[in-house]
Amino acid sequence: MIKNEYKVVGVMSGTSLDGVDVVYVEFELDDVWHFKMIHFETVSYNSSWENILRNLVSYNVAELQKIDEDYTNYLSGIIKDFINKNSIKDIDAICSHGHTALHRPDIGMTYQIGNQPVIAVLLNETVVCDFRVQDVELRGQGAPLVPIGDKLLFSEYDFCLNLGGFANISTEIKNKRIAYDICPVNIVLNHYTKLIGLDYDDGGKMARTGTVNNKLLDKLNSLAFYKENYPKSLGLEWVIKNMFPLIDAFQLDTKDILKTFAEHIAIQIAKEINKKKHGSVLVTGGGVYNNYLIDTLKQYSQHEIIIPLNEVVEFKEALIFGLLGVLKLRNEVNCLKSVTGSTKNHSSGKIFLP
Ligand SMILES: Nc1ncnc2c1ncn2[C@@H]1O[C@H](COP(=O)(O)OP(=O)(O)OP(=O)(O)O)[C@@H](O)[C@H]1O
Numbered sequence: 385m386i387k388n389e390y391k392v393v394g395v396m397s398g399t400s401l402d403g404v405d406v407v408y409v410e411f412e413l414d415d416v417w418h419f420k421m422i423h424f425e426t427v428s429y430n431s432s433w434e435n436i437l438r439n440l441v442s443y444n445v446a447e448l449q450k451i452d453e454d455y456t457n458y459l460s461g462i463i464k465d466f467i468n469k470n471s472i473k474d475i476d477a478i479c480s481h482g483h484t485a486l487h488r489p490d491i492g493m494t495y496q497i498g499n500q501p502v503i504a505v506l507l508n509e510t511v512v513c514d515f516r517v518q519d520v521e522l523r524g525q526g527a528p529l530v531p532i533g534d535k536l537l538f539s540e541y542d543f544c545l546n547l548g549g550f551a552n553i554s555t556e557i558k559n560k561r562i563a564y565d566i567c568p569v570n571i572v573l574n575h576y577t578k579l580i581g582l583d584y585d586d587g588g589k590m591a592r593t594g595t596v597n598n599k600l601l602d603k604l605n606s607l608a609f610y611k612e613n614y615p616k617s618l619g620l621e622w623v624i625k626n627m628f629p630l631i632d633a634f635q636l637d638t639k640d641i642l643k644t645f646a647e648h649i650a651i652q653i654a655k656e657i658n659k660k661k662h663g664s665v666l667v668t669g670g671g672v673y674n675n676y677l678i679d680t681l682k683q684y685s686q687h688e689i690i691i692p693l694n695e696v697v698e699f700k701e702a703l704i705f706g707l708l709g710v711l712k713l714r715n716e717v718n719c720l721k722s723v724t725g726s727t728k729n730h731s732s733g734k735i736f737l738p
């Protein structure tokens with residue numbers, strides 16, 4: 385009989401390079417999946433690793449392979465410390481995303497480092513990893529992978545909205561899960577606070593004191609991307625080309641830029657979620673802590689805005705990679721063609737035994 389309870393360690397290293405997110409989580413299946421997060425921690429990168437990861441594009445293949453070996457060792461050390469520190473005894477698998485070194489689904493390539501088979505030997509545990517490769521082989525985008533977790537763990541919400549570098553959303557339309565990027569968020573806000581020596585606008589306090597510039601707001605809302613249909617995604621290059629010059633031309637005070645941009649974000653998100661009448665939106669990602677942004681979003685949205693516990697706000701992705709690993713162990717679908725555009729739904733990832 386296939387078991388219905390799993391205890392796994394979920395591991396994710398994302399684009400912001402603030403560190404490795406690690407969670408110890410219990411999953412249970414009755415008619416639907418349930419989770420309980422038991423331990424969670426972000427282990428910061430030291431400056432040397434942060435530097436290497438930030439510059440991965442500048443290495444050749446041989447150098448990358450060496451980095452991959454070193455990173456696999458480093459990551460297994462982080463996971464081992466987490467397990468020891470929390471005296472975790474019962475583990476079905478470590479489910480690890482690794483760190484994306486190269487992502488070119490257009491030429492059939494995606495490469496996450498930290499996923500070498502030796503990781504299972506180093507940890508002396510079953511490891512499930514390399515979740516994106518098979519999807520790209522099946523002509524999918526290999527991303528985003530989190531929406532299957534939104535579907536299986538957070539189905540009571542009409543939307544799952546993440547406010548990270550960009551705002552992305554996942555929802556169900558005619559029984560199909562879809563997901564796409566809405567607009568830039570922290571990637572723009574942080575750019576302007578960094579110019580005055582702040583990492584970010586804590587709580588959105590500075591934005592709250594600003595004034596909305598309606599001309600700039602209109603220009604931002606008129607960008608062509610907002611008229612495109614899903615699936616669609618944004619990247620830093622798009623922001624550099626389309627947004628910074630537009631904003632800079634107005635020569636505004638930082639607080640006015642922040643307030644105008646918060647208004648822009650809220651309008652764009654509301655435009656998408658208000659396509660459904662009434663419902664609920666689960667909001668995660670660091671943007672949740674920007675109270676001014678959340679207040680503005682609430683003004684524009686006709687939905688209930690729900691902010692979960694901090695551990696879900698901050699560790700939802702690591703949690704969901706834990707679930708992707710469990711689904712792989714069960715040989716069940718963990719990649720949705722409706723989201724990634726692959727030729728079929730499939731069970732992705734590699735299982736390495738110690
Ligand atoms: N107290 C706060 N006030 C305002 N903004 C905050 C606060 N705390 C975090 N943030 C914002 O959240 C950001 C981090 O969010 P998160 O970790 O979700 O981003 P990310 O991992 O880069 O996102 P992505 O999901 O796009 O990879 C910070 O850079 C900052 O802009």
Ligand SMILES: CC(=O)N[C@H]1[C@@H]2OC[C@@H](O2)[C@@H](O)[C@@H]1O[C@H](C)C(=O)O
Binds near residue numbers: 399487527528531701
């Ligand atoms: C290739 C890759 O690593 N993509 C990441 C990245 O970080 C955010 C966004 O771009 C998302 O597409 C994805 O990660 C999330 C966790 C996902 O797959 O759902």
